[in-house]
Amino acid sequence: MTFVSDFEPKILWRYFDEILTIPRGSKNEDKIRRYIISIAEKHNLEYVQDPIGNVVVRKPASAGHENAAGIILQAHLDMVNEKNANVEFDFENDALQPLLDGDYLKASGTTLGADNGIGVAAMLAVMSDNSLEHGPLEFLFTIDEETGLTGAQELGSDLLQGRQLLNLDTEEENSLCVGCAGGGDTRVTVPVSRMPQPAGTTAIQFKLTGLKGGHSGCDIHLQKGNALKLLARALFACSEAMQFNIADIAGGDKHNAIPREAFATVVIETANKDNLIARMKHEMAVMAGEYKTVEPDLTFEAADGIATAAVLDDKSSQMLLNFALAMPHGVIAMSYDIPDLVETSTNFAKLTLNEDVIFVLMSSRSSIASGMDAIRQRIHAVAGLVNGKLEESDAYPGWKPNMNSRLLKVMKALYTKETGIEPEVGAIHAGLECGIIGAKYDGMDMISFGPQIEFPHSPDERVKIDTVATFYGMLLKSLKELA
Template structure:
């Protein structure tokens, strides 16, 4: 299965991407991929730097006759989002990604593929390897930990890179050029868990909300997919009120930047209400299916018997938790006035998890308008503060303001038009590209983002359209040939 990709074109990219799939590289576990990239650069005889936060920088001189061109920084991130289906056996810290060709697409066997951002990294590697491409001075910047904190972008130091133009290779629609992105804030919320002995005369069940599509909390938030945490707590509120349901534990979602696909709760119900509660659960499953039929055809919501837990949450805490989760804003908050069809502001209620000492909630909110981002952060903070939780707003990163007079934008528009007979679409993205942070460190950079077509990143349905990789590569090669002369 996996080696099918070695027969795909352009081999310059696919061979590198295959190598990346063989090296486990989930966020926060990037030692192996960083070591691989250092060896890659050194084996090519190129200047190779690993900085204090794990960024890898590889510099390649201009080809003969191109020394007077503006310097180009090709940028992508080394880490990938580790998401898998619950019935898939896979250890993201040890196992390679198993890929296969599915018609026009390359995808993975029950896990994320890592095309986000393996495709961009593989393309930059191919340029560094090349002996026949024409280009000015190029540098590859491979950043660390983009998906869970943008650690590499936050930690990049000024003066290390010499280039004038940033080609961010982390967008996901071939034929589109991105000139702006949203900023974001993490809301990390904690309740002190207060437990009491499980009431006598109760029966225990594990509630399972499964089968949702999930996806990238920026790119796919506009699709109106179900949020497994919100759906689960919608039922919990009803069942606690009407059947005396008590929560022992909850475990919903997995990553702050992935729309939650699965949520689970261990609960107890008084024996006299078991049948009525089970019937209500079936009714809620039907309601959810009806409301989300167009976007979540595989949704399932069911209960299975489990061992009676020793403790459950105290009643007042449970009520405050349920009310806060129920009230928390989620999904698209506002669409952009400046760019029709673009989400301006959103929130992803990503994670709800409990242990014996605490209940933790994570949300990632995004906006291309700083004041709207701050307003939404305070709104979420207010909801959970009123419920008695501790709220920490952190990890804020800036958006990237579009520059429609960008010289590299005009160059790439012309190159694409000459090669493919049409002007590429110019867009901004409701996701956290690293450009905002990188541009703050190197404010003179002229920046643009592009890439091949990738669908459903941050989910096990992630896939890349094979023929767009060839177009992405050809466009990259022609762009490097046409970089303007340095003034």
């Protein structure tokens, strides 16, 4: 036990303190699942484990509330394991080390797992406290939310009895979330042809680094630079004035991260080399000015490239630039119904070039199914112009806001009455399990809320301690009010 167990409400923080010692990276939920089951057994609560590994615990209504409509509490068991490069830490065995950071709790050099560990601890607290007033409760603990929403995807459509669900996986205090985006990836491969590096040419390597990147859903409206798009734009501009051939180009990494760095190697007649470098530097300087507010650390370098055996021929070189420039990236549409909500976006997430194909990874999101179809059609259309082949993942569904929800009405009024603050009601442009669960259970009324958690999925992850008490207090009062 650590100092975390002394925070209020103690019943919740003691569970969180214990969870800190249980390894639970995505796809490694065995130990935490066994722990959940042990708490259910200790309190004589019925539970079911489904084939994929989700757990549902059931708790009967408190006396006098047997006829109330059932409520489902939901959180995911897994966490993102990330650590700073200079930290020795074994996520399979070591306990996370909590660290006080002013008003916040964080972990020493690693993710904290407050996402979604606080939600899990809150559910365990409700499960084990027999002094509470509530209707019939179900506790749904899902697996592998972070790397594929697998638990929600594989959830049986007959496992849950209730039709009201409180998801405890959003991360902003004083807000109630009523919608999320669906998403899906598209992989595009485009054939190219190469030729030997022409005589009398020199290779140059261009490097664009220092961009901020960020989450392709939550941060897309910030309009940060996409390193791949900017590098392609500069090369395209130069290609209109002079002839060169691309030998290599690469950038981006994860599907949900905006590319921070991009590289290209080109070959050009040796006599024209300095001219191209000067033009590229000019183009990049113009873009650096355009983006200076959001990308103050943009860095562009040109160096003599490594000699390459084969380069794209003239046609493939130009096609690659046309393709990279025409592929969409960023916000595609804003919501007409919810102010400031991005409805549809796409992330030009990754580009690589090998011997005979260009590979591009696109990651698209929308809170409405037709928006998702529309952006995917646009990707098809551009790929079609260059004989690209497409491989699409199944899109997971979004969660369309229901402004007439009973849960929303009750919880908004309660929040305002209890805290004196009218909660912000909104939707997020990222995935939540609610979209998938809602698609399996007709008429499921859902709300998502949680304490203030910042920088999730990074070693800077931290939770604002006093917001956990507010969050838990609201959860208990809501259960009572809805009973």
